[in-house]
Amino acid sequence: MKDEEVRELLYQALETELGGTQVYKTALRCVVNDDLKKEWEEYLEQTKNHVRIVENVFSRLGLDTETETPGRLVVRHIGESLVKAMEMALDAGKPEAAQLVAAECVVLAETKDHLNWELIGEVAKKAKGEKGSALKEAHKEVEDEEDEHLYHTTGWTRELWIEALGMPAVLPPPEEEKEVKTAIGAARAKLARKDML
Numbered sequence: 148m149k150d151e152e153v154r155e156l157l158y159q160a161l162e163t164e165l166g167g168t169q170v171y172k173t174a175l176r177c178v179v180n181d182d183l184k185k186e187w188e189e190y191l192e193q194t195k196n197h198v199r200i201v202e203n204v205f206s207r208l209g210l211d212t213e214t215e216t217p218g219r220l221v222v223r224h225i226g227e228s229l230v231k232a233m234e235m236a237l238d239a240g241k242p243e244a245a246q247l248v249a250a251e252c253v254v255l256a257e258t259k260d261h262l263n264w265e266l267i268g269e270v271a272k273k274a275k276g277e278k279g280s281a282l283k284e285a286h287k288e289v290e291d292e293e294d295e296h297l298y299h300t301t302g303w304t305r306e307l308w309i310e311a312l313g314m315p316a317v318l319p320p321p322e323e324e325k326e327v328k329t330a331i332g333a334a335r336a337k338l339a340r341k342d343m344l
């Protein structure tokens with residue numbers, strides 16, 4: 148395994164979680180639906196905890212949380228851009244549209260977050276010693292939450308868009324009702340939406 152790339156993945160993972168807290172804070176300024184607000188409040192708290200979990204991995208592996216890499220700067224730039232995109236939508240003064248923008252931004256941020264943790268899980272399987280146990284423990288703690296963050300918000304985004312288009316929507320989305328935690332589960336929930344209308 149390439150140690151330098153594993154470190155790069157961890158720097159990006161930390162930056163993604165830090166950016167994620169800003170994305171959720173801004174998304175909560177855009178939210179209109181009460182159920183989605185509750186969901187995102189919970190996800191914000193979980194994301195703050197993910198920051199702590201990654202910081203703990205850094206201290207166990209002797210890594211510096213302040214280390215900057217070109218890849219980490221890109222992740223920060225994308226996070227800041229997502230915040231800016233939501234602020235643009237807020238300024239336009241259409242709450243429902245701003246909520247949709249926020250949902251899309253959360254999905255974009257969580258797509259990267261989900262990928263990071265999937266990769267950390269792969270590294271954890273191969274890594275030995277302290278590195279192996281630190282990564283395995285962290286991965287086990289966040290895995291299910293990351294699945295929910297991505298799949299449930301994707302469902303919210305689709306259904307809120309369907310509602311905005313003037314068609315019958317399933318709200319909260321089937322992904323949430325069925326407590327989806329896998330990609331295949333998300334696909335099944337999406338297929339089942341017709342029966343839930």
Ligand SMILES: [Fe+2]
Nearest residue numbers: 164194197260
């Ligand atoms: Fe996370």
